[in-house]
Amino acid sequence: MSIMAFEQLPNATDEDLIIHLQQGSHLKRKAEDTLFTRYVYFIKEGMHKYSLTEDEAFDAYSDTILYAIGSIADNIFEKKSSLKTYLYKIFCNKSVDLIRKKTTNKNSIHQTASITDMLLKIADTARTVVQQLIEKTDMDTLASRLKQLGDKCKQMLALYADGYTDKEIAAALDYKTADVIKTSRLRCIEKLRQAYNNNN
Amino acid sequence: MDNLDYIDDYFNGANTSEQIKLFEQKIMSDPGFAEDVAFYTSATGTLKEQANELKKVRFKEIYLAQKVIPAKVIPIKGIWRYMAAASVVAAVIGLTLFFTAGKTSPKQLADAYITQNFATMQGISMGTKKDSLQNGLDLYNHGKLTEALVQFKSMVKNDSTDAVAKKYAGIICLRFENYDEALQYFSSLENDASLYINPGKFYKALTLMERNKTGDKDAAKVLLHDVVDKNLEGKDFAVGWLKKL
Numbered sequence: 001m002s003i004m005a006f007e008q009l010p011n012a013t014d015e016d017l018i019i020h021l022q023q024g025s026h027l028k029r030k031a032e033d034t035l036f037t038r039y040v041y042f043i044k045e046g047m048h049k050y051s052l053t054e055d056e057a058f059d060a061y062s063d064t065i066l067y068a069i070g071s072i073a074d075n076i077f078e079k080k081s082s083l084k085t086y087l088y089k090i091f092c093n094k095s096v097d098l099i100r101k102k103t104t105n106k107n108s109i110h111q112t113a114s115i116t117d118m119l120l121k122i123a124d125t126a127r128t129v130v131q132q133l134i135e136k137t138d139m140d141t142l143a144s145r146l147k148q149l150g151d152k153c154k155q156m157l158a159l160y161a162d163g164y165t166d167k168e169i170a171a172a173l174d175y176k177t178a179d180v181i182k183t184s185r186l187r188c189i190e191k192l193r194q195a196y197n198n199n200n
Numbered sequence: 201m202d203n204l205d206y207i208d209d210y211f212n213g214a215n216t217s218e219q220i221k222l223f224e225q226k227i228m229s230d231p232g233f234a235e236d237v238a239f240y241t242s243a244t245g246t247l248k249e250q251a252n253e254l255k256k257v258r259f260k261e262i263y264l265a266q267k268v269i270p271a272k273v274i275p276i277k278g279i280w281r282y283m284a285a286a287s288v289v290a291a292v293i294g295l296t297l298f299f300t301a302g303k304t305s306p307k308q309l310a311d312a313y314i315t316q317n318f319a320t321m322q323g324i325s326m327g328t329k330k331d332s333l334q335n336g337l338d339l340y341n342h343g344k345l346t347e348a349l350v351q352f353k354s355m356v357k358n359d360s361t362d363a364v365a366k367k368y369a370g371i372i373c374l375r376f377e378n379y380d381e382a383l384q385y386f387s388s389l390e391n392d393a394s395l396y397i398n399p400g401k402f403y404k405a406l407t408l409m410e411r412n413k414t415g416d417k418d419a420a421k422v423l424l425h426d427v428v429d430k431n432l433e434g435k436d437f438a439v440g441w442l443k444k445l
Contacts, residue, residue: 008436026431029397032255033258033259033262036259036262036263037262037266040262040263040266043263058259058260058263062255062256062259062260065259066252066255066256069255113249113252114244114245114246114248114249114252115241115242115245115246115249117245118211118241118244118245119241121210121211122224122227122237123224125224125228126224126225126227126228126234129227129228129234130227130234130237130238130241133234133235133237133238134238134241134242137238137239137242139242139246142242142243142246143246143250146243146246146247146250147359147361151392151393151394152393154393154394155393155394157247158247158250158251158394160244160247161244161247161248161250161251162251163251182205182208186204186205186208189204189239189240189243189244190204192243193239193243196239
């Protein structure tokens with residue numbers, strides 16, 4: 001059985017995959033899986049080139065794909081190089097990061113990557129203020145309060161976190177407009193905050 | 201709520217450069233607003249992290265599946281011998297299929313799926329659940345299915361919304377041929393509206409095919425059609441199975 005047999009969109013070119021990832025259509029998930037499968041041989045290269053274990057190389061590679069999916073969806077990938085070259089550069093960086101973090105006893109290479117990415121959007125001085133406040137947040141309590149939200153809220157917030165726009169969520173969940181989704185989504189965050197504050 | 205709207209627009213890139221500047225000045229001058237930004241960032245970042253963890257679980261499953269039968273490199277000069285042998289095997293299989301009218305029993309299909317996909321299981325830890333989930337998977341992969349089931353059941357007892365534990369508990373019940381309990385876990389998974397990748401319905405069909413009692417095949421077909429129509433997890437297998445059932 002070849003690797004191709006596991007690709008969900010085996011005939012899609014890299015350009016097709018980029019379009020599906022940007023459009024957030026029903027093919028987005030298949031495009032993600034296909035992208036993962038297409039360059040999965042990087043894992044073996046990581047094991048040889050950086051002397052990583054298979055699990056470590058898998059982590060570096062899946063983090064690479066997750067980062068690429070995000071940057072393609074946000075139009076940060078500028079297509080200056082081929083997708084393969086772009087992925088390989090990220091993979092090398094992730095592998096080196098992993099080695100560095102291993103030697104400094106920091107095993108998680110992805111634990112707060114999403115928060116860090118969001119913070120990078122804020123200018124330096126303001127970022128420091130927000131960063132200091134985030135450090136005071138009890139993440140375990142926050143995760144636990146997230147679980148207690150109603151199903152609709154959880155579904156809406158999960159789709160948004162997965163990179164779908166309000167318009168795409170409205171279409172997926174049969175809501176009339178993107179504005180209704182946005183309002184409902186922000187109400188869910190407000191509810192989450194109240195639940196978090198009531199228990200802290 | 202107004203602040204949240206403002207913050208949401210900022211992170212979605214909906215602001216002009218002037219608005220961005222004002223936003224960042226407000227963080228510096230208004231402590232309440234800075235707290236709102238920090239909470240929004242923590243909550244959204246945590247949700248993104250959870251979404252990524254789910255994707256990593258999916259990627260791991262794909263990675264392990266493609267490793268089940270590794271591709272073997274055959275020297276080119278010997279390839280004709282293999283092709284000739286493959287042709288003979290293909291001809292025999294073709295004739296067999298022709299004379300047996302191309303239908304396969306639901307149990308055969310389910311057995312093949314279970315053998316190929318449930319021999320070992322890998323999961324990616326998710327925050328605080330790391331130890332118990334990993335412990336359950338380790339037990340499973342060492343063949344200690346009873347102990348693994350106890351672990352996953354305990355996780356479900358502690359958190360009735362734990363979809364990952366329900367999935368693994370259901371799979372073990374299925375392997376123990378405890379079909380009714382497996383169906384209960386998979387039904388619960390199926391009804392979890394918070395999951396956007398949900399194999400519950402597909403696993404229910406699989407369980408019915410494996411049980412193969414009177415009426416199970418028809419019920420499984422209804423579920424498989426639903427999986428295909430709604431583009432749910434397991435769709436590719438469902439399409440193939442429906443042709444063979």
